[in-house]
Structure formats: structure tokens, C-alpha cells
Amino acid sequence: MKKFGKCIVVLQYPVMWSLVILVIFFSHSVMSQDATKNELPNFDSPAVFQVTQPVDHGEGPMWDGRKNLLYFVDIHAGRVLSYNYDSKKVSFVTLKGDVSSVIPAKKNENILVLGLDRSLMAIEWDGQNDVKSKRVLTTVAPQFPQSRFNDGKADKQGRLWVGTMGFENPQTRQLAPNQGALYKITKDTFLSPKIEIAPVNISNGLTWNKANNKMYYIDTPSKKVMEYDYDDEKGDISNPRVSVDIEKFPSVTGSPDGMTIDNDDNLWIALFGGGSIIKVNPVTGQLLQVVPIPARDVTSVMFGGPNLDILFVTTSRRGLTDSERKTSNAAGSVFGVTNLRTKGSPAHFVDLVDNARRANILAEILINTNELFAQPLPNEVSNALVQSTEASQNYVVQQPQRTSEKEDVPAFWGAILNTIRNFF
Numbered sequence: 001m002k003k004f005g006k007c008i009v010v011l012q013y014p015v016m017w018s019l020v021i022l023v024i025f026f027s028h029s030v031m032s033q034d035a036t037k038n039e040l041p042n043f044d045s046p047a048v049f050q051v052t053q054p055v056d057h058g059e060g061p062m063w064d065g066r067k068n069l070l071y072f073v074d075i076h077a078g079r080v081l082s083y084n085y086d087s088k089k090v091s092f093v094t095l096k097g098d099v100s101s102v103i104p105a106k107k108n109e110n111i112l113v114l115g116l117d118r119s120l121m122a123i124e125w126d127g128q129n130d131v132k133s134k135r136v137l138t139t140v141a142p143q144f145p146q147s148r149f150n151d152g153k154a155d156k157q158g159r160l161w162v163g164t165m166g167f168e169n170p171q172t173r174q175l176a177p178n179q180g181a182l183y184k185i186t187k188d189t190f191l192s193p194k195i196e197i198a199p200v201n202i203s204n205g206l207t208w209n210k211a212n213n214k215m216y217y218i219d220t221p222s223k224k225v226m227e228y229d230y231d232d233e234k235g236d237i238s239n240p241r242v243s244v245d246i247e248k249f250p251s252v253t254g255s256p257d258g259m260t261i262d263n264d265d266n267l268w269i270a271l272f273g274g275g276s277i278i279k280v281n282p283v284t285g286q287l288l289q290v291v292p293i294p295a296r297d298v299t300s301v302m303f304g305g306p307n308l309d310i311l312f313v314t315t316s317r318r319g320l321t322d323s324e325r326k327t328s329n330a331a332g333s334v335f336g337v338t339n340l341r342t343k344g345s346p347a348h349f350v351d352l353v354d355n356a357r358r359a360n361i362l363a364e365i366l367i368n369t370n371e372l373f374a375q376p377l378p379n380e381v382s383n384a385l386v387q388s389t390e391a392s393q394n395y396v397v398q399q400p401q402r403t404s405e406k407e408d409v410p411a412f413w414g415a416i417l418n419t420i421r422n423f424f
């Protein structure tokens, strides 16, 4: 009876209650203002960072977790580059011709299989010092002498799936149509690799799902990702259908180029001319995410890093005008993207050659491999951030003051480099 009475007394003071409500309201709005003011950065969004200095036309990122190396190519410069994740050092070798799709051998991490024009090469390179040996494994498409190898990947069994494209006029960018094909190259079919898909225009990205019963494939100008049933035991593809149609995404531009897949079976596709990479569900064809990259022509993607959670992205600066290059001065670099809340699986390596010296003696008789190699590189001073030494043909990125190696630079070039350094 007493308690009830008190309650009634309290309710009898409407002025006091109004004040209490006002105080609660104000304190709440002040608090929420504070929260806005101190809003933390959005740690959920992807972080894009520059990994290397720009090259002309970067392509074909390939992570080898055995060595913590990311291989990639500068196609028209004939360069195979390696980025050492631990030392942050970039090394390269130069071949004579257009290079593509570097894939290490399963049984020897120093053997790399790569495309050189229309030929498939094996080189013995530790990713740092000089090339020890090199062999031509096979040459394809004699009917299209100006066509060349482009993107390629090894399947789980170590077979190489690698495609070609027709000649592209560097000035007009006009492409000789229907001259490309996707080849499957195995240990037993070096000299007559089987054509799996033809004709194509620009054979590009390919990858397999986790269950390893589907293969995805991009012929760039088609602007589509095709899906095939995949028989891993036989290495057969069948039943082609459209999985992703880039033109159905109004928010993106450009053409699909290189591609990889994450552990959730979503595709990551580089958009050449589209300044971005996209994440797509290949089952529903739905666009899940767009990550802008600071370069218009994004060429390829691959998960790497010790935890396979960095998406390495290659780009090109080749098609940019001089003024575009000034405003887009990181174009051509390899970028890394973190915070994607997914990761990849280790790449498959080719099981074609164990030893470059012994590989395919028949092919060796046909082609003098030495002719395919450029003369030793002159030291380069065009980029003040790049120091090159004739001895190692290595250069360092993001570490311009590598004083310990100054002595390696011949006096003349050393003087020029110093002038450039002092100027900046």
C-alpha cells in the first residue's frame, strides 16, 4: 500500500519527468555525434598497395610458395621477373621475343616453363641469378607465324593449358581475328599439342573450381567467362556454356583478362580497360564486388603471400598516352590487395620437364635456342628508382638507396645515377 502510494506521488510531477526525458534525449544525441566524429576507418574494405615499380605490360602473376616468389612477365620487353616476398627484391631475365605465362615445374622449382612467341620454353633459373640453361619444348601454329602464346596454367595433374592470340598491331591495336587456340600440352604431346578450343581471338584467363570438375575460360573480346565440365583424370573438357557475361554488369567497363578463383569458388577477374578487378559468383553469374585498381589496364590476378590471402594484380601502361602516364604513374606496376576476406589455393605446377638440359632433344635439333636470347642487358638509367648491375641483372624496387651495391655500378653509370639522385 505504501509503495503504490509513492509511485502515484512520482507520477504527479510531469515537469520533472519532462526534464528527465530531455536529458536522456540530449545525452544520447551528443553521444551519437561523438561516435560520428571519432568514426574509425573502415577496416573491412580492401586495401590496395603498390608492390613493384611499373613495367610496360605486366602479366601472368604466378606465386610459388616453395620460394615465396611471385613471377610475372613484361610481355613485349621479353622479361621474366621475380618478386621476392621476403627481400622485396625484383630480379629479371630477358628473352628475345614476347614472353607469357611462367609456370614452375612440379619436380624442380628452378625450372620454369614459359611461352616465348609461338614457342614453349623451359629455362633453368633460380629467380635471382643468371639463367643456367634453356630449351625449346615445342612450337605451335606455324600457319599463323605472327601469333603468340598468351595466358596459361597447369592443371592438378601437371598438364599445361596454354592459349595463343593473333597478331595485334601495336599502333592500331587491331587484332588478326580467329588465329588463337587453347592447347593442352602433356609430357607425351610436346611436339603435337592437342588443340582444345579453337578458334579464339585472345586466349586468356583460365582456372578450375575446388571440386576440380569445372574449368572456366576467357576469350577476352567475347567479354564472357565460359564454363566447361572438366574430367581431371582424362584432362577432357565438355559442355561449354556461358557462366559470366561482363556486359550484363552496367557498373563495370573493360574486357575480362586474367582470372583466378578463391576458396569459396568465386572468380576474381582482371578488367583490361576497366581499372578494376571484380569478384563474381560463377554459379549465379552475380557480381559480388568491384575493387578499383590505380591503373586503367588491369591484366591478371593471383592469390599469393605466405597465407595466400594477398591478391597480386598485374597491370599495363603500354596503351596509355604520355599525359595519361603522368596522371596514372603507377600503371604497369604489380599491386597487392589485402582484406578481401577470402584466400586462394596454391597454384598447380607443370609436370612436363624435370631438367631443362635434357628436355626435348628433338626440338633442340630444330631450333637454335641461343638465337632466342637477347644480348646481355645494358645498364638501365631510364628510371631513377631502378638500379641495374650487369653482373646480376637484378634491380631493387622501393629501396632506391641500396648503398651496399653501389660498387657494382660501373663508374660512368654510377655518376649518371648520382646526378639523377641529387636532382631529386
Ligand SMILES: *[C@@H]1O[C@H](CO)[C@@H](O)[C@H](O)[C@H]1NC(C)=O
Residues within 6 Å of the ligand: 177, 178, 199, 200, 201, 219, 221, 222
Ligand atoms: C573474333 O573476332 C572477330 C572479329 O570481331 C569475330 O567476328 C569472331 O566471331 C571472333 N571469334 C570468336 C571465336 O569469338
